[in-house]
Amino acid sequence: MKAVIMAGGKGTRFWPRSTADKPKQFLALTSEYATMLQMTYDRFRSALAEEDVYVAVSENYLSIVREQLPTLPLEQLIIEPDQRDTAPCIAITADFFMKRGLDDVIVTAPSDQYIPDADELMEALRIAEAAAKDTGVVVTLGIVPTRAETGYGYIEASEATADKKYGxxxxxxxxxxxxxxxxxxxxxxxxxxxxxxxxxxIWRPSTIAGYMERYQPEMWRIFRQEGAALQEAYRKLPKLSIDYAIIEKLELLYTIPIEFTWDDVGTWTSLERVFETDDDGNMVFGRIYPLSTRRSIVYSEQQKVVVIGVEDLIIVSTGEGLLICHKSEEQKVKQAIEAMNSDQEDREA
Structure with a gap:
């Protein structure tokens, strides 16, 4: 089994810490000592050989990956010409392995998830690997929900087990x-x-290729090209998630329910599931001085911050900008940043 860590996302919901130049996977969000990418890499390396862990990343983040993972061999970098979402990323990953004559089961995993128990993760992946060896079989990990989360997609599974041979x-x-x-x-x-x-x-490169050819033939066709022609064609691909491109169309799709600690660390409030809060329910990072403040997240990189008489706010100050957001509106951060960037582009045009 090989692991491919997808490190090309933008992570705009963590603005202003996460920026287009340095998205959240390259930040130390759940640890003081390691970035999300470094923690994900170490998680897979705890069970897999160095030569079995790869990173897929767009060209514009290549230098950051080389800086944060200096021991990762260059030949284990799958370089995307541009950021086009997970479907093109996984397509270029399948093409990468198949052109090298490799068809071992691979795990395609995000680079910014919080999974503190690597052993339980690898146990589930080994079970998935055994099933994914079969032609056309795709396995995903399904997280047993612990709350009514509106920021995640959900999977419905059969009550019965898939097949005795899979366990x-x-x-x-x-x-x-x-x-x-x-x-x-x-x-x-x-x-x-x-x-x-x-x-x-969890799937084989040939499985990905087969489904790409069936459901996304125009996308898959570009990989017949080489060099500059392929790079140019890749940059013109539509941004498309792997769920819409392939996964939701499959018949041979299985899941392994897991109950170990997992979080996609997609928003500021997700950090409350990782770190402890103070007696007033606040979580502070930096020189923060809260008074009569409850259940708030306050982060400052440089300035001293005094917060008085507020509740349920997210306040983040960096050199990039300032975010003030009620927790109940947190899902709109991405929308606000997109509007801000669009306005900035219009001003520069």
């Missing part, structure tokens, strides 16, 4: 559910066969 933990996926409303999420988590979609997939 009792492997279940057939029957449906995908888009990010739900709070009310719908409350209903979903009452079911024993509903899981969060982890975005971690």
């Amino acid at each position: 009792s933990r492997v279940k057939e996926v029957t449906a995908f559910i888009e990010k739900p409303s709070k009310e719908k999420a409350e209903i979903l988590i009452q079911s024993s066969n509903i899981y969060w979609n982890s975005g971690i997939f």
Whole structure:
């Protein structure tokens, strides 16, 4: 089994710490000593040989990866000409291995997830590997939900196990559910066969290639080209997630429910599931002085910050900018940053 860490995302919901030049996977968010990418790499290296761990990254972040993972051999970097979302990233990954005559089972995993128990993760991946060796079989890890989360997609699985030969933990996926409303999420988590979609997939490169050719033939066709022609064609691909491109269309799709600690660390409030808060429910980073303040997250890189008489706020100050957001509106941060960037582009035009 080989692992491919996808490190090309932008992570705009962590603005202003996360920027286009240095997204969240390159930041130390859940540790004082290691970035999200470094922690993900170490997690896989705890069980896999050095030659079996790869990183897929766009050209504009290549220097950061080389800086943060200096021992990673250059030949184990899968370089994307541009950021085009997870479907093109996984397509170029499959092409990378197949052109080298390699068809071992691979794990394609995000670079910015918090999974403190590497042993339990690898145990689940080994079970998935055994199933994914079969032609056309795709396995994902389904996270047993612990709350009515509206920021994740959900998976519905069969109550019965998929097949005796795959073992009792492997279940057939029957449906995908888009990010739900709070009310719908409350209903979903009452079911024993509903899981969060982890975005971690286990499959062979030939399996990816077969489904790409079937469901995304125009995308897959560009990999017949080489060099500059391929790079130019890649940059013109539509931004498309692997879920929409392939996963939601599959019949031979299975999931392994897992209950170990997992978080995609996608928003500022997700850090409250990683770090402890003070007696007033606040989480502070930097020289922060809260007074009559409750359940707030306050971060400052340089300036002293005094916060008085507020509740349930996210306040983040960096050299990039200032964010002040009510926790209930946190999912709109991405939308606000996109609007800000669009306005800036218009001003520069």
